[in-house]
Every structure is written in structure tokens, then in C-alpha cells.
Amino acid sequence: MIGFTTINTFSQTNFIINSFSDKYKGMITLEKGLKNEIIKKGKTTIIDIKTNKEVIEIKSNALHVNIDKCRVTTTNALKLPYADQNIIIYQDFNFDGINDLAILDGAYSCYGSPTYQIYLETKQGLKHSPEFTRLAQEYCGMFKPNYKTKTIHTMIKSGCCRFTDTYFKIINNIPKPFLIVEENPIFNNTEEGSISISPFRKRTKTTWNGNKKSIEITKYINLEEEEITKITSFKLIKNQKQVVVFNVNNRMLYYALIKPNKTIEFSYPIKLSLEKSDFKINKTEDKLTFNNNGATYKIYNTHHQNKIIKIGIIVEINGKTYNLKGDVNSLTGSLKNVKKVKLYNVVNE
Template sequence: MNKILILLLSLISFSILSQTTYEINGFSKKYKGELTIENGFEDDVFKKGEISIYDINKNIITIKSEEFTFELTSDGNIETDIVELPYGKQSIIIYQDFNFDGKKDLAVMDGQFSCYHGPSFQVYLETGEGLKHSPEFTRLAQEYCGMFQIDYESETINAMTKSGCCWHQFSEFKVEENKPIPVKIIERSFSPDGLTEDYVEKNRKDDTLVETKYSYLAEEIDIIEVYSMNFENGKKMSVFRAFAFEDYLFYVFTDIDSKIELLFKDEFIYNKIENTLTFINKNVDYKVDSGGILVKTSKREVYLKAKDIGENVTLSSLSELKLKNLSTK
């Protein structure tokens, strides 16, 4: 029996001695931390272990994880309060004021559960009775890409998430009753053909998020402008080709902020004698001439007179183009 007891004590002692323990000090005058990494994980990128937070000598938080990440300072201490966004380095402990009440709060890494196997955190708000776990702030540090960003000047919190190269979501929050409330959400994606950047924007009005949609021509598209016009109200029309769609002609009409009001890419007709470009979109006739655009419906017609014409572009150059969606007569 004594031999078995001695063996068990030896195994326990060996297990304790084989662990690597770091004290985490300096991030707070009130709290300190202790990180223990299990034997065999010291040199791994993702380390298995346990982190504890102490108030004086009392253990108030303990988190176990299969995937801690951290870096050491030049003097061998664990770095804290590092938040490089959106995809940069984020430290194992972040001690900052998250809810703008003037008291520093605590975020403790619990693994790599945010988007694309990024760092995730459990968040605790400082109260009159000590740290209190916040499910709402924790959600922001779990369901988005890493830790959220704090803007103390505007008292807003920003979080971002994505899916692949072509969908991003940017969310802005205000804090009400110690909870982050979304006030603005912008989703950005690309059209299937990659021609436009498409946005869905939601802004809080009273207790409702009001949605608007708009698009821009994708910046990545290389455009060859064939003809263009500017208007007094700041709007612009452009007839163009794109290297990615070199056999096709496009027409785009944008507002003063370059948001697309009309993008057309179906059938065009160029009239050599009149020097006009015409097309039909949803039972509306459009005729582009050297001075503006005639827009005609079954009930009325409007002529949009151009303020000026783009430099080094001529409508007559259409007669020289052989494109799949352009007919000449």
C-alpha cells in the first residue's frame, strides 16, 4: 500500500513539475494572472493549458483551453493588451474599458473559436461587486473575427466577420445598459460576375434596423471607357468595356456618390447616321446622343442634358467595335 501511495505521489509531483507556469503581472493593479501549459505543448503554436485570474490571492476566473496562443516580451513576461485588427496579433489577456463607464474590464482568451480559427475571448465587466461575466460582450468576441475594436471618441464598438474573399460584414455597436446594441451593419459582397460591389446597409432608427441596398462598380474591374457624360447634379453616365468581359458593352448611370442607379449589359443598337446608342430596359427606352440622354416611357419622356462630355471619348467610336451585345445600323 505504501509503495502504491509513494508511486501516486511521485506521478503527481512529476506531473506538476512537468508543467510550464507563467505569472502574468503588470496589466492591472487589482488583478494578476497565471497561465499553466501542459507538458509537451510548450513549443506548439496552439498550447493546451489553463489560465487563472486572481483578485489579491483569490482565484476568481479559471479557463481551460486546447489552443492558447501568446508571445513573451524580451524579459520573459507574457504580453497583454495587444489588439491588432482585424487579423493581427491579439494577446491572451486584454484589460480595457469595454462599456465606456470609466472602469477597465477584462477579456481572457479561451481558444480559437472566432472566424477562420481566430482568437476568441470570454469577457467580464467590472462592477461594484467585482468582475461579472457578460454573455453579450462575449458573443462579440466569439462570433466575429477575433476581438472587437473600441472607439473611445465616438463611444462605439466595431466588429467584423467574413466568409471567403467575397463577403464581409462590418458592425457598429453602442452600449446601452451594459449591452452592445447594433446601430449600423454593412454587408459587402460581389456580384456573381464580379462586376459590382453590392452592399446591404442597416441603420438603427428608433428600435428598428432600416435596410438600404446599393452597388458600386468593382474597383478590381479594369474599364475601357468608350463614352461618358457628367451632369449638373453630379451624376455621371458611362459607356464602357471591361477586360474581363471584352466582348461586351456596358452602360452605367451613377449618382454623385458613385452609387449605381442603372447598370445595363444586354442588347445595344448604335445608329451611325444619328450617332446615337439606344437600348430598352424594363419597358423604358434610352437614347444616348452627343448632348445627353433621352429617357422615354409610355407616359412621358425626359431629356437629361449633359454638363460636359468625358475627354478623349466619342460616341462614334462605337461603329468600329464588334461586340456580342452591340448591333450597328
């Protein structure tokens, strides 16, 4: 618990912050007339308790000090990496077992997130670290140390759908990235020339092993998204890949084959058309057909006495036929759900 003492002067209000360190105390100085504002301009000063000397002074236009009627003040609770962060964060950032300091200097990172100046504790005292400060300036909010793995995590968000997570190891007191995971939307270019966001997303994973860099690009989908309605799903017996038929916003039908590692091996349609049917459903609603690159795919449900006893996909290509059998015990839904809503890219045979 950080304690406060209030000191009023004619031109400003100071708040002495103690109890966070046995070596240092802090003082927040608010500019005159800003005490009752939610976001306040002022400065934060770090004072050496033993010598009573000021060792750091940081000006800020985004100080958050809550003042209640009893004149007891508190800072917001530490909650990384987003809102409700402290003005002073006293933690071990470089995993040397000694606490360091992060001091709020504004709200200059993405979407007005707080930014910090980072000082590492050394044998010569607190030393400003440009490398750690960059992590607290150029990403969304304060970075997050993981003391179990001795790594640091940062995040960037852009718009509704773009995310980048970067993970750092500390080498010679400098954070070095070893993993970057970027997640981006995939856009559909329709045959009519319009553009829409695909239900699928692209994940780009960049890793470093020493100086060796590798990049892996995969496609995935979150089937729990609100706009997605799962029609039927089952696993193939041979390889445990998941077959999923779903619609988006009750307008367009999609097919996806998902690997056990949750990445997409194949999806259809590749290119949307609002004027052409991608899928055909037969009259008995037990076979869904589509064509892609010279191959015909037929997803089937075989019924007996109103019960589905066989499922799978028949693939016809180059004069050969393959029956990819599914596990009935893994089945959810059925092809009869296809016609429950009017889908633009489905036609009745």
C-alpha cells in the same frame, strides 16, 4: 508593454504576465511538451495582486506565446479585429471609464479567428458578461470599441463577397445593435440559364431608433475593382448624376447611372445574354444605343475638330424625346474606347 516571467515545473511551463494592470496579473500555463509549438494548449489565470488569489481561469486550445532563444516572451500585438491579438486584453468595453478584461479561450469564430470570454469590472469585482462575450464569440475576431462615439463594431465575413458590419450602443451594460450593414453580391441569371456574379453589389442597412426598425436597400459598384475597365464617364448637368460605361473582364459592356450618394439609380443590361447584343455602337463611334422597357437610350459624344464639345443621353419614350445634357468638363474617356476590345454584347451598326 506587458512583461513576462518564466517559471518551469516538471509538467508544465507558466508565464507570469504583469504590467497590464495595477489590480491583476495573469499567468499562462502551457501543457507539457507544447512550449515550442506555434499554437499551444493551456490555460490563462487572472490573479488578484492584493490577495494573490486566482479570480478567473480560462482554458484554451489556441494560445500564442512566442519564445525566443533568450527566454524573453511576448504576446502578439493588439490589432483588432483580426490576427495578432493578445491573450489578455485589458480595456474599457462598456465605456464607464474602468478597464475590463477579455481572455482568449480559443479560435472558434469565423475562419479560425480568436474568441474571448469578457469580464466587466464592477464594484464587486470582475463579473462575466454573456452579452459582451457573445460579441467576442459569434463574429470575426474581437469586437472593436470606438471611444469617440461610445459604440462597438463587429464584423462577419462569409466567402469572398458577403460582409456584415454591426454597430452597438451600450444600454444598462448590455450592447444593443442600432445599425447593421450587409453587403452581398448580386447574381446575374442569363437568358441561357447560367448564373454569374454581377459587378454590382447590394447593401442592406437596418437601423433602430428606439424600438422603431427601418430597412434601406441600395445597389452600388466599386469601379476600382480589377476586373472593371471604365470606358467613359461624365456627370449630368441638371442633377450631377454620373453616367458610367464600363466593361467587365473585357467581355461584357455595362451602363450605370450613379446618384451623388454613390448608389445606383439604374443599370443595364438587366439580364445578360451571351447570344444577344445589348448595345449598338455606330460607325463613327460617337453614339451608343440600348433599349429597355420600351425606352431607347442614346449616349452621345459630339465632336468638332477631333475634340468632344457635347455629351449626354437622349431618351426616347412614349413618343417623347429628352436630352439629358452632360458636363464636358467632367468627361473621362470616350465612346471610341468601346471597340478597343471585342465585347460579346456589343454590335456594330
